[in-house]
Amino acid sequence: MIAESMYQELILEHYKHPQGRGLRDPFDAEVHHVNPTCGDEITMRVKLGDGGKVEDVSYDGQGCSISQAAASVLHELATGSTVEETLAVVDEFTRLMQGRGKVEADEDVLGDAVAFAGVAKFPARVKCALLAWMAYKDAVARSA
C-alpha cells in the first residue's frame, strides 16, 4: 500500500536510532517549534562557525516517526556543511514536501532526505516532515 512507500527503511532507522539527538552547548540560537494539530514539538539549537560553517545542530523533541526522523536526517545533512548549502537543501525539501507527490525530487541536492518523498502524498503528514526543517531555518536566521 502507499503508506509502505512513506515508511522507508531509512526513515524507520533514523526514528529508532536518531542521530545527534540531545541539546548541546555552545549554541548561537535556540528555537522551539510545535505542530498544534498533532502536538509534535522540537527544540533546536544551531552553532555556526567561520565562513557560515554549521558546527552543530542539536535538538530534542517528541512526535511521530516522520517528524523525529526528519530532525535526525537534517542533523546529518547540516552538521559540517555551510548555511548557504543547507538552506538550498531546505528549499528543495520544502518544494518536494509541498508538491502533493507530483514533484520529482532532486536526489543530488537532497541526499538521504529524498527518502521522505513518499510523505508528500499524505497532506496531513507534510507538516510532520517539515517541522524540524522549518525550525532549522528559523534558528539559522536568528543566529545571523
Add this chain to the structure above:
Amino acid sequence: MTDVTTATTTGTTGTGSGERPVGTPAFDVDRIRKDFPILSRELPGGRPLVYLDSGNSSQKPVQVIEAMREHLSMHYGNVGRAMHALGAESTEAYEDARDKVAAFVGAPDRDEIVFTKNASEALNLVAHAFGNPTNSDPRFTLGPGDEIVISEMEHHSNIVPWQMLAARTGATLKWFPVTDEGRLDLSGIEELVTERTKIVSVAHQSNVLGTVNPVDRILARVRQVGALLMLDASQSVPHKPVDVAALGVDFLAFTGHKAVGPSGIGVLWARAELLEAMPPFLGGGEMIEAVWMDRSTYAPAPHKFEAGTPPIVEAVGLGAAVDYLSAVGLDAVARHERELTAYALQALRELPGLKVIGPEDLEDRGGTVSFTLQGVHPHDVGQILDDEFGVAVRVGHHCARPLHLRFGIPATTRASFYLYNTTAEIDALVRGLHHVQKVFA
C-alpha cells in the same frame, strides 16, 4: 439499499452476556449495517472500511439521509416567519424535531430544548449566561471570589468556554483531578465544590477514557452548596438511554452528528425556569418579541436562543436520527456496545506494549477505548491502520490535551464503537496493530 454486501465485515456479537431481557428481539448488527450505506463502500485499493471513529463523528443511516433529502426536495421554506404552505410545513417539521428530541432525552417540557449548531455552542451559551451584566438572577451572578468547577478529563469544548468566563469575570476555575485508572477523583469534592461554587460542568462520559461519571454523587454535593450542574452528554446521549429528569441536572448539551444525525445541529437542554432567567446569546431574527431602534424585548425560550435562520434540514435529520435510535432501542445499543467493549479490552490485551488509558473493566464505562503502543507514535499507528487495513481510528489528543498531559503522554490512539460495529472489525484492528508493531519492531 438491499444489495449491499457486508461479506468482509460480517461479525457476530452474541457473546452470551445474558443481559438481554426475555422477550426482546435479538440485536441484528448485520441488518443495522445495511441501513448505513457508507459501511458497504470500499476505500481506494479495494480495502473494506472499518469505521471505529464514531466517538469523533458517527455515520448516517439511510432513514436520516432520506428524511433530509425529502425535506429539501418537497417541504423546504424558512421556519417561524413564512406565511405560506412551505413555511408552515417547514416550521412543523422543525418543531416536530424538537418534540422528538424532547421525548428522546425525557425533557419535561418541549420548550426546554434549544437547537444550537453543536455541543460547543450549547456550552458557550450557558457560560455566557454567567457573570453577565444583563443578568441579575443570583444563580448566574459571577465575579471575583466565585468559582467554576470542571474536570481534568473534559473535552476542550467544556474547558475553554469556562476559562473565557473566568477571564472576563475574575471568577476562579477549578477542576476535579483524574485517577490513574481514569476515573474522576471525587475524594476532595467537599473542598472543591463549596458555597463559592456557582456552576459545575463535567462530561457525562469521557470522549477519551470511556469513563461514565457518577452524576448522583456530584449532584448531591452541588445541591448541598446551591450551585448548578451541567453535563456534556455528547458521548452518552448517542449510546445509552439518557433521561434529563431522572438525572436531575440543570443543563445538558449534546450534538447531532455523533448520534447518527447530521453535523451542524446540537442541543442544549436546560430546566425551563433557568432558560427563562438566562439572557439571549446571539441577537438576530426570530429571537425577539419587539424591536425599537434603541431596545428590544425577547421571545420566550427556546426561540430566545435561536437567532437567525436555524439549521432547519439538520433539525429534521436529527429528528429522524432519534427516531432511528429509538426504534433500535437505546438499551439494545448500549448492550451491543458493552459486548464490543468487553471483546476489545480482551483482544487488545494480547498485544505486548499496549496500554489502555482508561478503565480496563466494564463498570461505568462506554465503548471508547484509547491506548498507547510502546515505541510507536499514534500518528504512525493511525496511518498504517488506515492505509493497510482500512481501519479508521482517531489519533492525537482528541481535543482533551489536559487529560493527556495528566497521563504524561502527547497522544493516544482511540477506537470508538457504535451500534453498527462488529467483533470482526475489532479483529481487524488487532491484526492491524500487530502489523504496526512489525513495521516498527
